[in-house]
Amino acid sequence: MSNARFVPYGDLPSRDPDERKAATRGRFTADNWLVDQFVRVANRPQLLAIATVVDLVACGLAYAVIEGHDVVKGLWWAAVTGFTVGYGDTFPVTTAGRALGAFLIISMFVLALCLGAQITSRLIVDHDEFTHAEQVRLENKMEQILAGQARILAALGIDPPDAGPNTTGAMPPPGSTDI
Numbered sequence: 001m002s003n004a005r006f007v008p009y010g011d012l013p014s015r016d017p018d019e020r021k022a023a024t025r026g027r028f029t030a031d032n033w034l035v036d037q038f039v040r041v042a043n044r045p046q047l048l049a050i051a052t053v054v055d056l057v058a059c060g061l062a063y064a065v066i067e068g069h070d071v072v073k074g075l076w077w078a079a080v081t082g083f084t085v086g087y088g089d090t091f092p093v094t095t096a097g098r099a100l101g102a103f104l105i106i107s108m109f110v111l112a113l114c115l116g117a118q119i120t121s122r123l124i125v126d127h128d129e130f131t132h133a134e135q136v137r138l139e140n141k142m143e144q145i146l147a148g149q150a151r152i153l154a155a156l157g158i159d160p161p162d163a164g165p166n167t168t169g170a171m172p173p174p175g176s177t178d179i
Contacts, residue, residue, distance in 0.1 A: 042114040045122070052111045056082050059104040066097045082108035 041047045056078045064074025069090070077090040082104050092098045130138070153160055 042118075045115075045118045048111065048115050048118060052108070052115055055104070055107050055111060059100060059107075062100055063092065063097060066094060066100060067092055078104060081105060083112065084109075 041051050057075065059082070060075035060078030061071065062074075063069070063077050064071050067074075069077075073090055077092075079085075080087050080090070081101055084105065092101050150160055
């Protein structure tokens with residue numbers, strides 16, 4: 001015998017990001033803010049590309065200043081280190097330069113993965129995905145079906161179900177007398 005609990009669709013957790021955000025409103029923490037900002041950037045390809053370039057340029061300029069090299073050599077080091085090519089022709093010798101290198105490697109690892117995922121998602125076409133027009137047509141068709149169901153129930157003299165959680169199309173629990 002199964003102990004599965006019946007959960008009507010109306011009681012499922014929301015997938016609406018605004019609703020989830022509203023649930024955490026008022027509980028500001030630095031880690032939530034940082035994660036929110038990263039997710040915001042990671043889901044916008046233009047911002048992600050800009051963040052990647054800014055990371056490379058800023059670290060390249062900082063490397064040039066810290067290690068005493070010219071700007072071109074600093075940018076070369078940032079590109080080679082950030083994309084983990086690692087030619088070894090330019091490398092940090094100071095502790096600050098090595099810390100900057102570690103930061104660049106980690107930040108570019110994350111940024112490059114996100115950027116690669118964005119590019120890949122744009123190249124893959126899901127032919128089974130509904131277009132907006134198809135979704136609107138399906139919603140209109142569903143409204144017609146529900147209106148027809150209401151007419152049939154009225155013709156049979158059956159009261160429509162109340163506005164409880166089972167009106168969203170969820171099946172009633174086993175053993176229930178609901179229609």
